[in-house]
Amino acid sequence: MYQTSVTLCNFPSINSAVSKDTLKHILTMKVTANAVTLFCILLLLSSASACLNNCLCIRHAMTCRNYTEIPSQIPSGITSLLFHYANFSIASSDFGHASYKSLDSLSFTECHFNLIDSDAFVQLTSIKSLRFMTNFIKILQPDAFDNIPTIEELFLSQNNFNQLSRGLFLGLANLQRLDFVNHQMLNIRSNAFRGLDNLKILSLSNNNLRSLTDDKIWNGLHALEELYLPNNNLASIANELFSGLQALKVLDFSNNSLQVLSQAKFAGLNKLETLILKQNPLGVVPQSALKALPQLLNLNMYSSGLSAISASAFENVPNLxxxxxxxxxxxxxxxxxxxxxxxxxxxxxxxxxxxxxxxxxxxxxxxxxxxxxxxxxxxxxxxxxxxxxxxxxxxxxxxxxxxxxxxxxxxxxxxxxxxxxxxxxxxxxxxxxxxxxxxxxxxxxxxxxxxxxxxxxxxxxxxxxxxxxxxxxxxxxxxxxxTTPKAAMTQTEMEIIIGSVLGSAFVIAVVSGTGVKYYRKRKSKFRRRRQHDLNLVSWDDNSEDQDHSEHTQETRSTTSVIHL
The missing domain is CATH 3.80.10.10 (Ribonuclease Inhibitor)
Known part of the structure; x- marks a missing residue:
């Protein structure tokens, strides 16, 4: 019980102020848990003097507010340092003190930088994570991040950048993750990421890119495995845009304006396993585009305007x-x-x-x-x-x-x-x-x-x-x-039904009789006309025979006269 209470106070400054023998003595004392807690509070109060003014120290982390310059040194044991609401410039000499050598994480949020100079972080020999989030940076020298071989993560979000120039990351050979997000409108120049030979994760979300037409912007990203491009108003991408990203496994196009995707758009992505197309007005499953992705395992088409899916829609990605x-x-x-x-x-x-x-x-x-x-x-x-x-x-x-x-x-x-x-x-x-x-x-x-x-x-x-x-x-x-049985019909309803039936039968009989009478009359008239026609034909035949007989007789008489 006492061990648990004491370890709650296990901050760097307390460890340096309290000897192991003192802690051992406390643990062997028969004191109440409240007494141990009070002891911890007193230790915390006494250790506050080891933290800098306007700073809060908790375990191995220190957060400082409203600074106008980089402190000349920091308390020993601090490995994570965050500046909030600061207003200063950064030069390489600012981190020269030995206390900065153990720093592995450095962050700046909502700060104003007049200048981030060349080789600004070269003295941070153990730094692994560098974060600039929601800052205003007037001048960022092209070689500001040079010669930081230990850095693995760099976050540059919402920092008022409008352009990614070539050579900015040449000194980050071991960088594995780069977040360059939340900029109003970003123009990415060719070879902007050259030098990031070991980069595995690149996030460019919320940059209003609108279109991507230059495949040379990815030059040097041979090891890239994850590329995130959400919320960029992308309406078009060039054919074979990603052909150089042979190692890419995850591609995220969430919340853009893509309407048509063809096989040529994804050419070269033979190792892609995850494709996220959610919230794009595609209307159909891009069957042709999927043909370029033989290793695809995960497909996200959340809110893509699909109204129907054809039977052959997924025939090119059977391993989903x-x-x-x-x-x-x-x-x-x-x-x-x-x-x-x-x-x-x-x-x-x-x-x-x-x-x-x-x-x-x-x-x-x-x-x-x-x-x-x-x-x-x-x-x-x-x-x-x-x-x-x-x-x-x-x-x-x-x-x-x-x-x-x-x-x-x-x-x-x-x-x-x-x-x-x-x-x-x-x-x-x-x-x-x-x-x-x-x-x-x-x-x-x-x-x-x-x-x-x-x-x-x-x-x-x-x-x-x-x-x-x-x-x-x-x-x-x-x-x-x-089930409620159907009520029997009343006498009136029966009379109405019978009357309707009889009336219908009468009408049918009248119509049928009239029709038969009309038919017989037409048939009789037709027969009389037919007989009349036959009589005319017979009369014509008789007349013709009579004429023929008279003509024959006349011929014979003429012949007799000739003979005479």
């Missing part, structure tokens, strides 16, 4: 493990597109317009572990919808419009440690139709399991069960309102 499709305008679950994704482990589809999960929608996704449909429009899940999901650990169906579930819906799931099914904030109707689901689920999973896995299933209707947990409802209470 994570697919994020949240907040899109999808109306129909793209089951055909999922069939090729046999390696998929995480699928999230929050806040879509999908209303139905059809039967066997995920039958090929045998490796799927996490499936989310939260905050959507689901109102129906068909029988066997989750068939094949034998590896599923978490299923989130919360905040939809579901009222009931098929009785054997969750039978394909294998319950293991960590299995969770979210069903909260739906419109569950605990009537007689829900009893089948309750009975079947109890029988299959057991009492303890259903209370652990389905614990947030709360009835909304009928009114007498509203707010009750499904598993607390007695079996006899799963009822449906009795």
């Amino acid at each position: 493990k994570t697919l994020v499709l949240d907040y899109n305008r999808l109306d129909i679950l793209p089951t055909a597109a999922f069939r090729i994704l046999a390696q998929l482990e995480i699928l999230t589809m929050r806040a879509t317009r999908i209303e139905t999960i059809p039967s066997r929608a995920f039958s090929n996704l045998t490796n799927l572990q996490h499936l989310t449909f939260a905050r959507g429009s689901l109102n129906k899940i068909e029988k066997d919808a989750f068939q094949g999901l034998s590896s599923l650990l978490t299923l989130d169906l919360s905040r939809n419009h579901l009222t009931s579930l098929p009785k054997k819906l969750f039978r394909p799931l294998i319950v293991r440690e960590g299995t969770m099914i979210g069903l909260s904030y739906n419109q569950w109707n605990c009537d007689c139709h829900f009893e089948d689901f309750t009975t079947s689920t109890y029988y299959h999973f057991g009492n303890a399991t259903v209370h652990r896995i389905f614990k947030d299933l709360v009835c909304q209707t009928p009114p007498e069960l509203k707010g009750m947990f499904l598993w607390s409802v007695p079996a006899d209470n799963f009822t449906c309102p009795p």
